[in-house]
Amino acid sequence: MSRTLLIIKPDATNRNLIGHVVNRLERAKFKVVEMRMVRLTEEKARKFYAVHEGKPFLNDLVKFMTSGPVVPMVLEKENAVTDLRTCIGATNPANADCGTIRYEIALDIEKNSVHASDSDDNAKIEIGFFFE
Ligand code: CMP
Numbered sequence: 238m239s240r241t242l243l244i245i246k247p248d249a250t251n252r253n254l255i256g257h258v259v260n261r262l263e264r265a266k267f268k269v270v271e272m273r274m275v276r277l278t279e280e281k282a283r284k285f286y287a288v289h290e291g292k293p294f295l296n297d298l299v300k301f302m303t304s305g306p307v308v309p310m311v312l313e314k315e316n317a318v319t320d321l322r323t324c325i326g327a328t329n330p331a332n333a334d335c336g337t338i339r340y341e342i343a344l345d346i347e348k349n350s351v352h353a354s355d356s357d358d359n360a361k362i363e364i365g366f367f368f369e
Contacts, residue, residue, distance in 0.1 A: 244353075265324050285363070
């Protein structure tokens with residue numbers, strides 16, 4: 238078993254899609270082991286996306302991620318990181334495979350409804366960011 242972090246982003250919480258996303262994840266055999274609802278400060282959002290420092294989309298991304306509540310959760314499954322990224326689909330929903338969460342509900346490359354860790358090492362760091 239391994240663990241990863243998923244965040245339901247403000248575009249999805251604002252459209253009342255928290256239950257929908259959790260249902261999709263549970264049906265895909267992920268176990269929710271921790272979950273909370275938080276409002277990110279600008280400082281926290283910048284820290285979380287520090288890897289994107291200098292990218293042209295960072296300021297808008299921070300504005301978006303602080304615009305409403307987000308729901309970070311720790312998910313457990315065999316091959317959790319890879320399987321979750323398959324399940325959510327490509328960053329840009331225009332390129333997301335049919336049947337993925339982003340294909341279904343994401344609005345655009347920024348308001349793409351969910352974030353998932355991209356490696357086991359980053360999963361540990363990102364889980365520690367929201368949960369002790
Ligand atoms: P996420 O998986 O959370 O990782 C970084 C986020 O930046 C990404 O999803 C999008 O919400 C946002 N973003 C906005 N524009 C871009 C872009 N051009 N390339 C990658 N990510 C982008």
